[in-house]
Amino acid sequence: MQNIMFANAAILFGAALVLMGVISSLVAQRFGTPLLLVFLVIGMLVGVDGIGGIAFDNYALTYLVGSLALAIILFDGGLRTRLDKFRGVLLPAMSLATVGVVITTALTGLFAALVLSLSVLEGFLVGAMVASTDAAAVFFLLRSGGLQLRNRLQAILEIESGTNDPVAVFLTILLIELILAQGHETGLETALLLLRQGALGGAIGLGGGWLITIMLNRVSLPTGMHPLFVVASAVAIYGLTAVMDGSGLLAVYLAGLVVGNRPVRALPAIISFHDTVTWLCQIVMFIMLGLLITPSSLLPDLGLSLVIAVFLMFVGRPLAVAACLAPLGYSRREIAFVGWVGLRGAVSIFLAAIPTLAGVPNSGIYFHVAFVVVCISLICQGWTLNPLARMLELARPGVRPEVSRVEIDLPGQHAQEMVAYPVEADSPVAVRAALPKWAQRVFVIRDDTIIDTAKAGPLRPGDYGYFLVPPERVRELDRLFIARAADHEVSGARFPIRPDAPLGGVTSIYGVELPEEFGDRTVAEAFTQQFEGEPGVGDSFEIGPLRLTITDMHEGRISEAELSLGEESGAEVGLPTWNERIGGWMTSAWQQIRGLAEEASDRLRRR
Structure with missing residues (x-):
């Protein structure tokens, strides 16, 4: 009878923790608090040093739950990644997810070995655990802050965050095996291990994703069973790959990528269900990791862990990003921002629990360092993410309103x-x-x-x-x-403008100098330039005291736009006089005539 009471109490306690996590997510969204940090704090509050006083040190259960949760979370990441985002950013994103992780591991590992008096391999293990970024933490903060990054930058961060976890897992497992082998494994064996894990993960992931789409489209499942079938298939793909000594995390990400980019039946229901399951996985996983840590045990290693966290944020990650993006022509502002958007999350703490499970010496140090690094990263980088994007002028001007669909x-x-x-x-x-x-x-x-x-x-x-x-x-x-957002409403004067009108002619009417970056572009071409080929209704940008806004689109092209001036821009702009209007119209007409003449001349030369 006592066992039954204990089981019922455990069910009540678990449900209460999940409810606390759900309610706290509202607070996190309201104040822009990193969600992972909230869940970790809840876990610590009910832990052995908190008000709950619960002693939890089951690393095997943590690994089991963490593996299942990460498999579902990564599958969901692949499910939501559209391959059309890869255009133009595949090389930099994959470079960050592979070479960037290796460089971060090496730099942070060498520094950790020096600071913690560890061997080089043990230092590299510390670096590998904290080398990957947390996609859920990054994009929760972007959404809660109402921030939209420019397309190229956002695509890079999405792809990197979704694909760098398998590389970090590769390195962590490899380094643990090398430490336990005490140098008995050769370089060839190590290379074969990496090759086998990558090949099996890639093959099973792509094949498993293809089989899921075939089953969804050709087999008539009972109503409501499609999402459950997909979740079970994702976990099965992870388990099969891991049993065959491949990379299970890489496999589930690729499987999600295949399913998300092929026409499949019941996709809206599948994505909606995955929203709920992914949230549940994050809440359970993060609270369990919070329970696992004993805050009082952090004190002996706290100072050195803080030093490693600072090195990772200001040296290790930025240098790795610069090495990957600078040769590809990215600006200093973009490199600085991507270098700062390196929030660590659940994967780092999860990986830090593996050495304890595997019996690696000094395993307590790894867990303490990883936990401190994650918390400092979420606090320092998490709360400064949105202000930094706006300060570096890497956010889109204005916020595109969401549609209710x-x-x-x-x-x-x-x-x-x-x-x-x-x-x-x-x-x-x-x-x-x-x-x-x-x-x-x-x-x-x-x-x-x-x-x-x-x-x-x-x-x-x-x-x-x-x-x-x-x-x-x-x-x-x-x-x-999409309804016009309040951010785009202007209390001053507003005028419709033609999308094919030369931008220079429009600005000259109001006596505003056109920046050189726009050249001889039309209004539509300027929007395409500002929003990197994907402008939408409600998008706007400013030139001095003038704001241009897209008011309508047809078949992907801008059909109507609007110019606003007056109080919102922070400058007083009077309506142009007739002389100024005539002068502007003449300038616009002259630019159009000159363009036609140049086009006719080019055609004659070709003949």
Whole structure:
């Protein structure tokens, strides 16, 4: 009977911890606190030195739970990574995820060996544990701060964070085996070990992802079973790869990448389910890691751990990033920001628990150092991430508002999705009542009544519209339902401008000097330059006291834009006189005539 009471109490306690984690996530989002840090603190509060007084030192259970959680989290990371983001950033991102991790391991490892009086291999083990970044921590902070990085920079950070964990695991397992072997393994054996793990992880991951897509599309599973099938398959892929001595984490990431970039049935339900499961995995894993640490035991190694953390943040990671990105032509500001966005997370603490499980000497030091490094990284780098991006002018001007979209799976096919949107008063579709031909309106909900599309007429504010669209064009349709954000509303004067108008002619009307970086570009070309080929409705940028904003797009192209001036820009700009307007129009006309003449001249030369 006593055992039953203990089991019931354990269930209650576990549920209470998860509820605390869920509620604390709201506080973290409100104040921009790194979410991982919140969960760790909760774990420590109920631990042996906290108010709970629970003694927990089960490293085997921690490894089991941590492995399952990381497998699901990494699969989810691959599931959300779109291959079109790889264009132009594959080399720098993969360089950071591989060469960058190795350089960070080497630099931090040598410094740790010197500071902690360890052997070189033991120092490298410390470096390998803290070499990878935590994607969940980085992008939680970016989202909670309302920050949008420029496309190239954000893609690099996403790909690096999603792919550098397997490399860190490679190095950690390899170094543990070398330390335990005490130099008996040769360089050839080490190389074969790395090759086998990478090859098996890659082959099983790609093959497993392909099999998952085949099963989803060809096998009729009961309603609601698709997400559970995918989660179980991801864990099976990890377990199979690990049993065969391959890289299980690399395998599940690649499997998620395959599933996320192929048309599969029930994908909206799968992604929604993975949101919930991933959050649960993070909460359970981080709280367990917090329980595992005893704060009082950190005190003897606290000073030296702080020194290593400072070295990693200001020397190890920045030098590794510079070595990878500087030869590829990245600016100093971009290199500095990527070097600072090196938040350490659960993977580092999880890896630090492995030496204890494997019986490596000095295993307590590894865990203490990794824990301190993670906490200092989250506190120092986590709270300065958004201000630094804005200070370095690497954030997009303004924040693109999010669209409220509901996705409905259509059984039996995957060529089209049904999506639903609320119609906002300031959205492009409400103002212009225009829809692309590839978006088929199914029905409209108006005043709590379902109305046939033929009887509904144009969409009105307050409606809820349901549409059939190709999956690859859903994001394009999103832009028509995005309401104008308050950040983009201006209390001064506003004027429509043509997207094909020369930008220099527009600014000259208002007596504003055009920066050299824009050259002879049109308004549309300037937006494409500023937003790196992916402008959207609501995007805006400033030139002196003027702000230009995209108000409508059609088939991926800017169809209407707007110029704002006055109070928001912080400068007083009077309306141009007729002389100034005529002068600006003449300048604009002259630029267009000159462009036509140059084009005609080029054609004559070609003939």
